[in-house]
Amino acid sequence: MLQKVTDFQCFQEGVAPLEPTLADALAAIERDTSLPKPKRDGWCCSIRRVAAYLERDPNQLPARLAALRYGIARLHHAQLGIGRKTLQNHVANLKAAVRHFIGLKRLSGRGIPVAPAWKFLYDQIQAKRLRLGLSGFLRYCSACGINPTSVSDATVDAFIKYASEVQFTVKPKNLHKQVTRCWNRAMACVTDWPQVTLTVPDFRPKAVSLAWADFPESFVEDVECYLGRLAGQSLLDEDAPDQACKPSTIENRRACLRLAATAAVNAGVAIEGLKTLENLVSPPIVRRIVEYYVAKKDGKVTSFVIDLAEGLLAIARLYVKASQAHLKALEKYCTKLRKHRRRGLTPKNMAVIRKFKDPKNREALKALPGRLFDQALAERDALIQAAVKAEIGLAIQILLVAPMRLANLAALHLENNVVRVGGLEPTYHLVIPREDVKNDEPLEYPLPKMVSEMFGIYLRVFRPRLSRAENPWLFPGEIDGYKTKGTLSGQIIERITKELGIRVTPHQFRHLAAAFILEKDPANYEFVRRVLGHTNLQTTINYYVGLQTLDAVRKFSAMALEDVPWKPKR
DSSP, X not given: OOOOOSSSTTOOOOOOOSSOBHHXXXXXXXXXXXXXXXXXXXXXXXXXXXXXXXXXXXGGSBSOHHHHHHHXXXXXXXXXXXXXXXXXXXXXXXXXXXXXXHHHHTOOTTOSOOOHHHHHHHTTOOOHHHHHHHHHHHHHHHHHTOXXXXXXXXXHHHHHHHHHHHSOOSOHHHHHHHHHHHHHHHHHHOTTSOOOOOOOOOOSOOOOSOOGGGSOHHHHHHHHHHHHHHTTSOTTOTTSOSSOOOHHHHHHHHHHXXXXXXXXXXXXXXXXXXXXXXXXXXXXXXXXXXXXXXXXXXXXXXXXXXXXXXXXXXXXXXXXXXXXXXXXXXXXXXXXXXXXXXXXXXXHHHHHHHHTTSHHHHHHHHXXXXXXXXXXXXXXXXXXXXXXXXXXXXXXXXXXXXOOOHHHHHTOBTTTTEEEESSSSOEEEEEEOGGGSTTSOOEEEEOOHHHXXXXXXXXXXXXXXHSOTTOOBSSBOSSSSBOOHHHXXXXXXXXXXXXXXXXXXXXXXXXXXXXXXXXXXXXXXXXXXXXXXXXXXXXXXXXHHHHHHHHHHHHHHXXXXXXXXXXXXX
């Protein structure tokens, strides 16, 4: 989300517009004596303000509404530190000023005029989809003085960069595919179109693993035998784990073994040589697998590589019963790799936590569920929409006080996971047994009185509108069952982004919970572990140790500048 700025000093020079800019509009409006002075001043102020919100200088923004609409759509009043109405007024003034400027200069609302050579070709296109798909590209080429016969893939690359930086194009990859496809189709249906075939980019990730059918049958059988042991198919097998792995864990192990075997083949191992898992976990092949993935990531050792190596070591030790020499070599690999394991949260998660270090953002998030409920209760016409709004409000409220994993949130069952405690003013407990939790750690969250009241209202008033009577899930699906993780997550993200201007995923509520706890009670990682349901305290420390550093530096900065009275002179 674009952040609030007070001047243009943060702007970095980029691609300049090829058409009149907001700076031109400012100059023209300031000189236009036909406009009342209050209107001139208001329009000019709004142009400067919106440019600042977009983190651009007015001379870097085209004076055309179609080119600005994606950038304006990204603005959110809460993250700019202004009221919703204030932002709406500035945008309305900007639109009025741009329209006046276009009329004053007799410019085209479609932007750069099309050069004669391009217009000759454009007029021959009959299909509306092709005309729309190529219009922006043809205007760009006209402004740059590029002849139709000189177009190449490099020309399209330059146009995509221009559209991304100047026009705030939301999906540049889609635009790239659109332009190249439309060009090639025009080449086939327009007689005089330049016979230059453009490359249609394929941004889809390439297949990274071979099919199981590609491997020797004996290898596949050995893999299934190993996975069957993990699944607990034989209770009396002395090498079986004490507790059978979940189906999701089995699928994950199967996928990792397939990736490891594929990496071995890509690294030069003959596929016929992989007859059993014993071949796969031999030290020379494990080394090739690790080096293949490290080279693929330009020398970076990822958590996936570390976990994969440790998984292969476990197979060698517990299933293959490899020799001590082999185990020692594999353990040495893992020891070296573990030194590269990342501690702390990812930059993306840290960025979310920093935003909620701002008290305004934090209070807005805490108040959001109650506001959504109040809006839903006040709605008298759109009853289903109101129920959905209350449903999302309750989901956010639960995540704030019971930061469980998304899979557990979506699958809350009214009979199995919701316990009503008390009489006339009951409270609710959310109880999740160990077999339903990722790490087999049972969870129980007693809901505070306020949240219990919200919970009760949702069950009495809103939930009956969303499901048939026999549906037993807290967040019912549209037809039956419970709402899928993807649907529930998407609705939560969309609502928070709309209301606060910050994108927060359901899982990031767990990181926020840790940040809030450690801010109030520094170094109490055991508290965090219990709230999040981690099995191992070291896991909690590894994830959240960086939060302590952040708060420590902030406190030290305040101490260092405690007696410094300096303020900027205006």
